[in-house]
Amino acid sequence: MDFSLSEFQQEIQQLAKKILADYCTQPRLRNAEANDYFDAELWQQLAEAGLLGLALPESVGGMAQDLETLAVVLEQLGAHVAPVPGISALATASLPLLPYIEQPAVHEALAALSSGAGILTCALAESGISGNGIAQAVVEAEGDHYYLSGEKSRVPAGLQASHCWTVAKQGEEQGIYLFSCDDAGVTRRRQLTTSGEALASMTLDRVKAVKIVSGEQVAQVLSAAAIYQRAASAAVATGLCEGMLALASEHCSQRKQFGRALGSFQAVAHQLADCYIDKECLRTASEQVSAQLGQNSQGSVEGASLVAAYWTTEALHRVSHRCQHVHGGTGVDRDYPLYRYCLQARQIEMDLGGQSSVLAALGEGIAAQRVA
Amino acid sequence: MNIDLSAEQEAFRQRVREYMASQMMTPEFKAELAQPDVSHGGGPVYWQKMRQLGADGWIRYSWPKELGGEGADPVEQYLLVDEAKRAGFPWPALSANSIGPVFAKYAQPEIRDKVVSEILNGEAYLAIGYSEPSAGSDLASLRTRAERDGDDWVINGQKIWTSCANFANYIWLAARTDPDPSKRHKGLTIFLVPTDSEGYSCTLIHTMGVLTTTTYYQDVRIPDCYRVGEVNGGWPLITGQLNVERLSLVGYGHVAKLYDKTLGLLRGNDDYRELLDTPWVQRNLAVAHARLEALKMLCLKSAWIMEQGGTGMVEASATKVYGSELYIELGRLMAEILAPLANLRDGDAVLNGLMELWYRKGTVHTFGGGANELQRSIVAAAGLGLPRGA
Ligand SMILES: Cc1cc2nc3c(=O)[nH]c(=O)nc-3n(C[C@H](O)[C@H](O)[C@H](O)COP(=O)(O)OP(=O)(O)OC[C@H]3O[C@@H](n4cnc5c(N)ncnc54)[C@H](O)[C@@H]3O)c2cc1C
Numbered sequence: 001m002d003f004s005l006s007e008f009q010q011e012i013q014q015l016a017k018k019i020l021a022d023y024c025t026q027p028r029l030r031n032a033e034a035n036d037y038f039d040a041e042l043w044q045q046l047a048e049a050g051l052l053g054l055a056l057p058e059s060v061g062g063m064a065q066d067l068e069t070l071a072v073v074l075e076q077l078g079a080h081v082a083p084v085p086g087i088s089a090l091a092t093a094s095l096p097l098l099p100y101i102e103q104p105a106v107h108e109a110l111a112a113l114s115s116g117a118g119i120l121t122c123a124l125a126e127s128g129i130s131g132n133g134i135a136q137a138v139v140e141a142e143g144d145h146y147y148l149s150g151e152k153s154r155v156p157a158g159l160q161a162s163h164c165w166t167v168a169k170q171g172e173e174q175g176i177y178l179f180s181c182d183d184a185g186v187t188r189r190r191q192l193t194t195s196g197e198a199l200a201s202m203t204l205d206r207v208k209a210v211k212i213v214s215g216e217q218v219a220q221v222l223s224a225a226a227i228y229q230r231a232a233s234a235a236v237a238t239g240l241c242e243g244m245l246a247l248a249s250e251h252c253s254q255r256k257q258f259g260r261a262l263g264s265f266q267a268v269a270h271q272l273a274d275c276y277i278d279k280e281c282l283r284t285a286s287e288q289v290s291a292q293l294g295q296n297s298q299g300s301v302e303g304a305s306l307v308a309a310y311w312t313t314e315a316l317h318r319v320s321h322r323c324q325h326v327h328g329g330t331g332v333d334r335d336y337p338l339y340r341y342c343l344q345a346r347q348i349e350m351d352l353g354g355q356s357s358v359l360a361a362l363g364e365g366i367a368a369q370r371v372a
Numbered sequence: 373m374n375i376d377l378s379a380e381q382e383a384f385r386q387r388v389r390e391y392m393a394s395q396m397m398t399p400e401f402k403a404e405l406a407q408p409d410v411s412h413g414g415g416p417v418y419w420q421k422m423r424q425l426g427a428d429g430w431i432r433y434s435w436p437k438e439l440g441g442e443g444a445d446p447v448e449q450y451l452l453v454d455e456a457k458r459a460g461f462p463w464p465a466l467s468a469n470s471i472g473p474v475f476a477k478y479a480q481p482e483i484r485d486k487v488v489s490e491i492l493n494g495e496a497y498l499a500i501g502y503s504e505p506s507a508g509s510d511l512a513s514l515r516t517r518a519e520r521d522g523d524d525w526v527i528n529g530q531k532i533w534t535s536c537a538n539f540a541n542y543i544w545l546a547a548r549t550d551p552d553p554s555k556r557h558k559g560l561t562i563f564l565v566p567t568d569s570e571g572y573s574c575t576l577i578h579t580m581g582v583l584t585t586t587t588y589y590q591d592v593r594i595p596d597c598y599r600v601g602e603v604n605g606g607w608p609l610i611t612g613q614l615n616v617e618r619l620s621l622v623g624y625g626h627v628a629k630l631y632d633k634t635l636g637l638l639r640g641n642d643d644y645r646e647l648l649d650t651p652w653v654q655r656n657l658a659v660a661h662a663r664l665e666a667l668k669m670l671c672l673k674s675a676w677i678m679e680q681g682g683t684g685m686v687e688a689s690a691t692k693v694y695g696s697e698l699y700i701e702l703g704r705l706m707a708e709i710l711a712p713l714a715n716l717r718d719g720d721a722v723l724n725g726l727m728e729l730w731y732r733k734g735t736v737h738t739f740g741g742g743a744n745e746l747q748r749s750i751v752a753a754a755g756l757g758l759p760r761g762a
Contacts, residue, residue, distance in 0.1 A: 354708025
């Protein structure tokens with residue numbers, strides 16, 4: 001057993017911290033907020049430092065590291081509320097395609113992501129509530145070419161992405177298809193979210209696409225995407241919780257009411273202690289799932305990812321509200337940095353489907369003995 | 373025991389509900405309230421509706437008879453505000469229901485009749501200027517100064533979170549009139565500051581959820597007739613209405629709105645049938661329902677206790693803690709059902725953005741109106757007889 005970060009991981013952590021501290025200043029974040037919460041310059045810096053390709057193979061310009069090391073960077077993205085699509089581009093959209101990297105189109109998309117020349121995303125939802133997995137989009141085949149048509153919704157980084165994969169059906173057979181977002185058949189529309197981050201709806205009208213897989217393997221890709229999303233969300237959420245708690249601890253040490261520091265009231269101190277405990281539970285769940293997804297994988301990754309998702313939703317909800325609460329009015333003021341963490345917290349909590357559905361999935365896994 | 377509203381009370385509630393729906397919440401007004409900068413009031417349609425509300429007698433309805441009102445009892449008063457808020461009307465609860473009658477009772481004759489008629493006719497809004505950057509929970513430490521100068525008072529200081537000051541006609545201001553800080557709450561006096569006074573200014577604060585303001589007072593000079601109550605006698609005027617205010621913060625209709633709307637959406641659309649049939653969705657709805665039922669009863673019971681002449685202090689504090697924490701929990705339980713649609717804003721938002729806004733407004737209730745820690749201390753000491761701690 002060893003819970004410490006390797007020397008390399010510590011270096012990566014320092015590197016990420018340094019870049020993010022330079023770029024995630026209040027004025028830049030405010031500016032990003034008015035621009036879909038995306039900072040293109042920061043994204044380029046991360047690419048140049050090699051952090052976007054951290055978990056990608058060397059053949060596409062990556063550093064071939066495991067999820068544990070990627071999680072170190074993701075946590076820092078959370079701790080700095082970085083205006084970049086970390087969860088979707090670095091995990092949900094890219095890692096499930098690794099088994100297919102020999103395909104030229106996949107290779108090209110991952111190389112573009114790693115170099116910063118492009119952004120890879122995935123369109124998993126269609127409009128309305130029943131978007132996930134049950135794709136209605138259709139594919140027509142003409143010779144070796146495939147053409148996609150349909151409506152996709154809530155595509156992460158959908159406005160900035162260069163490459164996107166999605167689920168569509170050819171006749172009754174589902175498949176995963178990769179396309180270029182610059183194709184003339186793609187119409188994107190901005191979908192603003194609570195944190196200021198923009199998603200996109202995409203209308204696909206005979207968009208030229210490449211088939212990655214079809215049939216049985218589709219479910220595997222989708223399941224991998226869900227697992228990577230949960231793992232990456234837990235890492236980012238750990239950083240968000242650290243950020244919120246640092247602000248709250250500082251505030252409650254400085255601010256006085258009734259002649260004493262707020263943090264000297266037992267009721268306040270205990271709430272922050274509870275936040276600390278929630279945050280540590282989340283951190284261990286995050287470490288557990290990334291370790292299992294890394295080399296030394298043992299046990300059920302699905303189970304560990306759902307446990308991580310449970311703690312992500314639990315800690316984000318409880319820590320964000322409590323940290324706002326002990327700040328009083330200051331905590332909700334948009335001139336004070338806390339609210340950005342809170343809005344991202346809410347965003348991630350609900351992006352994971354919310355805690356009730358996570359628990360239902362975990363319970364189902366236990367009943368079916370997929371989870372120990 | 374009879375836990376139901378009387379037939380008269382029920383009829384009254386219906387009357388308010390219909391009035392709100394047909395007279396107040398017109399499409400024109402809803403459109404105005406959808407604009408962020410006037411979402412709390414202050415737009416042209418708002419003032420039109422306020423005047424109508426006044427002319428139709430609704431503002432005076434809950435005022436005591438001796439102050440020119442109809443003398444509605446606390447239950448009716450609660451029902452009125454509750455139904456208005458449930459309809460989405462920005463009911464001027466603090467200005468008209470809490471502060472108004474106190475003003476009418478303690479104001480000096482030179483200004484009383486004019487301001488009272490403005491309030492009752494829906495022509496004036498009173499914003500509350502208590503909190504300061506360094507005085508929030510510890511209000512008695514406030515520093516804004518009012519000094520006597522001949523027949524006038526000269527006011528200097530800064531207030532923060534002075535909600536609605538951007539369209540208010542007056543600030544109901546707490547200021548220090550005894551410079552000795554050790555006098556704390558015994559050195560405070562209430563003034564009514566017209567917002568067109570020279571030296572007064574106001575800037576907006578954008579919070580996560582709502583709009584509020586900072587107000588500045590630089591040598592603001594007002595005649596003594598704008599002093600309300602005795603010099604250094606402001607504290608009882610501040611605390612007298614607190615129990616009623618606490619209840620109005622977490623009234624059932626206000627909190628239940630998200631549940632009502634979510635359920636309406638799910639039941640009203642076949643696309644959501646599958647969701648309604650899902651066990652965890654049913655559980656979320658059931659938890660929300662059970663917890664809301666308790667809030668409804670707690671609110672009514674507190675109002676009934678006040679109607680019977682009790683102070684309702686412990687009940688109001690307990691209900692405020694429970695209701696404010698339920699508000700937050702509901703925001704989670706309901707959003708989970710539609711997650712991740714619940715994060716969308718603007719044209720893509722579900723329930724016209726109510727679900728997305730709910731999270732952003734949630735926490736204000738747990739520290740506003742007296743932080744929950746302070747309410748829990750009241751429940752522990754006055755409700756359970758525990759020794760008072762620090
Ligand atoms: C949107 C909004 C609208 C508002 N509108 C108005 C208005 O119209 N007029 C007005 O005058 N004010 C208004 N307020 C101010 C509001 O009343 C204060 O925010 C509230 O009194 C808390 O004060 P504070 O923000 O300074 O927090 P603080 O007093 O600094 O308290 C912060 C936290 O410290 C803890 N705490 C404080 N004291 C104790 C204690 N003794 N024991 C244990 N824990 C403690 C609690 O956790 C509390 O939440 C508004 C605030 C907001 C955010």
